[in-house]
Amino acid sequence: MLRHLDRDRVAVIAALLAPLALAAVLVPVRSHVSNTEVALVLVVAVVAVSALGNRLAGALAALSAALWYDFFFTMPYQTFSITKSADVRTAVLLLLVGLAVSQLAARARRLEVVAITDARYLEQLHEAAAIAQRRDSAGLVDHVARQLVDLLQLRGCRFEHGKLTGHPPRLEQDGSVVTGSRTLDVGQHGMPEEEIELRAFGNGRYYGRFMMSPTPGTKPSLQARLVAVTLADQVGSALDTAQTPTRE
Structure with a gap:
């Protein structure tokens, strides 16, 4: 910048x-x-x-x-x-x-x-997919948390396994940020100050969520938010695969 x-x-x-x-x-x-x-x-x-x-x-x-x-x-x-x-x-x-x-x-x-940014997004998805292929779900969780910090300009990001407490703002599958019943206009007003959750599902099953601490005033693009959702989906799929017994 x-x-x-x-x-x-x-x-x-x-x-x-x-x-x-x-x-x-x-x-x-x-x-x-x-x-x-x-x-x-x-x-x-x-x-x-x-x-x-x-x-x-x-x-x-x-x-x-x-x-x-x-x-x-x-x-x-x-x-x-x-x-x-x-x-x-x-x-x-x-x-x-x-x-x-x-x-x-x-x-x-x-x-x-835009072209340079798109290439960077593609590179991030490829990196996460490569780790997922190694069946290193723990490594993938840590890697995606770091990617989210960079992608959404966060102050920090952590992953909570298998629990849902409270009702923090949530990054939805369509890239919108919802708090309660209200959809926030991120492009106009920026990210909220409180933590935002990004849930990870695998095969329809909830496995955990990324708790993201936004930097006040930042306005990550819709494209960046959709990439973040895709990364969380990769984590959910990897965690589901890790818990699925391997058939001989």
């Missing part, structure tokens, strides 16, 4: 400075290149900033590119006024194209994050 914040901060700074620097470099040759060519070069700066940062950085870069195009390359120079209608159209198009590019780049970045 911190790495992405640093990256976004750098991108915002680049959004403000990169178009200005590129425009300043082009000023000495503005009599030899058309304004359209200058606008295309400035779009490159917008693309670079958008690829590095988020929508805000891309939008700032687009606005910065349009302003410095106006300032350096339209008559009268070194002012933010435009006298030619062709230059007005070019400046407006530069801004609109820059904004469109920033949106596309931000979407591509988001899809990249």
Whole structure:
């Protein structure tokens, strides 16, 4: 998370400075290149900033590119006024194209994050399945408890075997969090402060539950919560297999 914040901060700074620097470099040759060519070069700066940062950085870069195009390359120079209608159209198009590019780049970045996250979820399920295949149910319980801490950003997680006491909030099979008869909006309000139970069933039989201590304010995605439910199901199946006599 911190790495992405640093990256976004750098991108915002680049959004403000990169178009200005590129425009300043082009000023000495503005009599030899058309304004359209200058606008295309400035779009490159917008693309670079958008690829590095988020929508805000891309939008700032687009606005910065349009302003410095106006300032350096339209008559009268070194002012933010435009006298030619062709230059007005070019400046407006530069801004609109820059904004469109920033949106596309931000979407591509988001899809990249989703793909990386999906791969991590798949890896976690594979790790748990590999331990289950070794019939190491105790090891699987400990491993899944650690996975849940990472997956749901928990403060801690423990497993209680074969008992149900109290009525704590519960992570359901559909990924929702229920307390009493009320379903919590995790995406809006985050996880509750008290412990949450995640029950483990094998072949329809209850074997225990993970008692999870959420970190206040965290909002794990529905996808992450569904992966957590799947991991608990793997534990339930492993515990059921461990208690099933092997036939010769």
